[in-house]
Amino acid sequence: MLANGQPASKVFLFLQGPPGIFARTVADELELLGCRTLRINLCPGDWFFWHDRRCASYRGSLEDWQGWLKAFCLENGVTDIVYYADRMPYHVAAAEVGADLGLTCTAYEFGYLRPDWITLERNGMSAHSLFPNDPDRIRAAAEGLPEPDRRHLYTYPFYAEAVNEVTFNMSNVLLKLLYPNFVRDKLYHPLPDYLSNIPRLLLAKRRNRNAAHLIDDVIAAGCPYFVFPLQLQSDYQLRYNSPYDHIAEAAEEVIRSFAKVAPVAAHLVFKLHPLDNGIEPWRKILRKLARKYGVKKRVYVIDGGNLDRLLRNAAGALTINSTTGIHALRAKCPTKVLGIALYDIPGLTCQKPLDDFWKDGTRPDRTLVEDLERLLARTIQVKGCFYTDRGRRAGARDMARKLVEGSVNLPGALCEAPPRLEKARQMGIATTFAEQMANRSKTELWSYAWRE
Template identity: 55%
Template sequence: MTEDRDNERETSGSAPQSRVPARVVLFLQGPPSDFPRRVADALEALGHRTLRINLSLADWLLWHDRRCVNYRGSLADWPAFLERYLVEQGVTDVVFYQDRFPYHSAALEVAHRLGVRAVAYENGYLRPDWITAELDGMSVRSLFPDDVETIKTAARALPPVDMTERFRNVFWLEAAHEVVYNLLNAFDFLVFPHFDADKIYHPLFEYVMTLPRVLLARRRDRIATILIDDLIESDCPCFIFPLQMQSDYQLRYNAQYDHLSGALDEVFASFARHAHPAAQLVVKLHPMDQGIEAWGKIVRRLARRHGIKRRVHLVDGGNLVTLLKHAAGAVMVNSTTGLHAVKVGCPVKVLGMAVYDLPGLTCQLPLDRFWRTPQAPDADTYQAVQRLMAHAIQIQGNFYTKSGKAAAAGKLAERIAGGTINRPGCDAGPAPRIARARALGLPVTFADEIDARGKTGRWWRAWRG
């Protein structure tokens, strides 16, 4: 393996005690923007030391100052390298984006072993203009309580949350960052030959497939809007199944399905047996779906298999919130769309692991009973969950706009420096969802994830299906 190190080293004995940084914070891979560098700059301004390990070409282009080290070794050698680096540099905190990225899963275990605090961040539960920042990770690894009374007790002591949208995210800006970042990493073999991007699809293929969808987006949206309006006017009970991205880490490692088609098959079978004969089921594609998975073919085949071809509708576009407001219920694997559905009073049934899958918030009945007796969310429970999340594990802002990055980076730096992430009320371990995850056979450790990687769906399996 090849390692590039800074020539300048700081040692605790070379400076007066007053100048020794209170914390040494290491940043690993972030989102496709300069957001982590902004957080690091804010921490430095507070008197702390920051470091960065670059894993790929895009990482290096986003951040390559004196604080950076390039890791060019293999994923197999990564844990040993990282452990040595943490010890040598006296690292107190490791910060990373997407806790299920293999390098980050390994980092979490190394951090736990050394008593180093691990902070994971992601897109927010309370979107559109919030990010999530949690100790250890999200979903299965989240420390957010799974006991509603505990949540309500903690929330009562907190002030109300102003949910005014302040930092509007710009879709094209986020998409442009994603495209450039992933295309750059297609050339990692030149300078980071052993980097494992852990992608289901090659980025070049992904964007070639996405282009026709971008060009036809307006047409698809018009057709979808007409279908949605017709379904609402029909007054038939209508259930929604919003699809996630097949490449989504929440689906790959926090749900029991090798491919989303498995979840569709389970839902269609239950709907055919137990839903009212007049009920309709809408399968809505993710707005950023790349067009790689043959969802039309898959949905038609499964609907025919279960005898509900005329009751299942595939929607590619339109307004999801409009659908949710008029729906009898929504079924999803573990998308954060579930929180948006709950917010508008739509009953939700979660199939996988989700931090918001709580009694009083989502339906706790078996799926077969959900179709006839969907449990509506309790408004007080939702307000308590929202309040505790906002204060303990959410930060307002985003990763791409100037004002959104400034707000979120500054606040995240303050929370890292002050040790207030997951506080108040969400920092008690162990993670309460680990036992259920193990019972479902979900990967929990780094080794589990490596074993599970060969089981996730690949595009050609979908086309064959």
């Protein structure tokens, strides 16, 4: 406490943020509220977007990072650590340092209630989320809360995000000598990743036209069908919050079960992610698996088109842990989660084994879906975006206010311990920094194409 009885000013340490100036904007808003802010740059991309008096650089090894960070926090009186993408190895280590020192750690990411929302959670997300998974607790906490603001206020073109991403990641490749020990937590090297997107962007309109026709055909056939929207193979949530190293492992598990149990008239539709880079040969992979299990004529691969339309007419949806699961719940579609997801809650998603899902998938409780969204919006969602000036400032102001007030996850959505963590451990998911370090061979590949 200060002499006048007011609480001492908080000291917020920012680690990596989304490519761009959003993290710096949040820090500016915190300083307007009387807080001190610091930043540690880990790579050239960090420095490019933020290099003022508040910044320090770490150029040591990932192995030495925890010890260095602990000393930095003690020396500078850090009270809070803020980071984007909680399972990035540097941030996993930081969360453990924060827990050891009694600091408040807060993670943020793209919002669950997209578009125009940012997720802001105490501690971490998915397996490490402190958001409750007890439906009765969610209902009670959501009672009387207002409906989320569903207006789309901060539209931005794809290039606004792409320019920031390319600048950040290519800086780390071309200027690597400036931070020689930085470990890029990327599944693909940025150069083939970005180059492979060019033909897909050029052919996007044609793909969407073809996909729209195929969706029409699937719906018009009148047969029950199940939808599996694929995530990006490079999605860190896939790698660090599921038991799969590759999406094809999940796809094989699903196709094997579908072939064995699903009604003979049913079809299975895989829909590629709209930002898939084309490195993974999904059509080849999925057709090969369909042939292997004797369901080649019952499995479709759709590249483009409207996912919501598919979900509204589907007999069920499957996901590893994508936020598209919330879209499926909103569409009243029975949904099966294969990994760890915040919304994998009794009454919302199917809790039965996969083999039972095809014939007896449970529809989500409509009122519980509404309660979940109201509680999300009030406690761990911030209205705003990373890539427009207006959206960035709106999000940064609200985020700064919540950080200063200590109201993240409040009221009613702050468990004492992560309620999904034990399930993650049972699945064999790496949940600690030491476990991630032992698993480093899964990152930074030119291609992680399906192995036979």
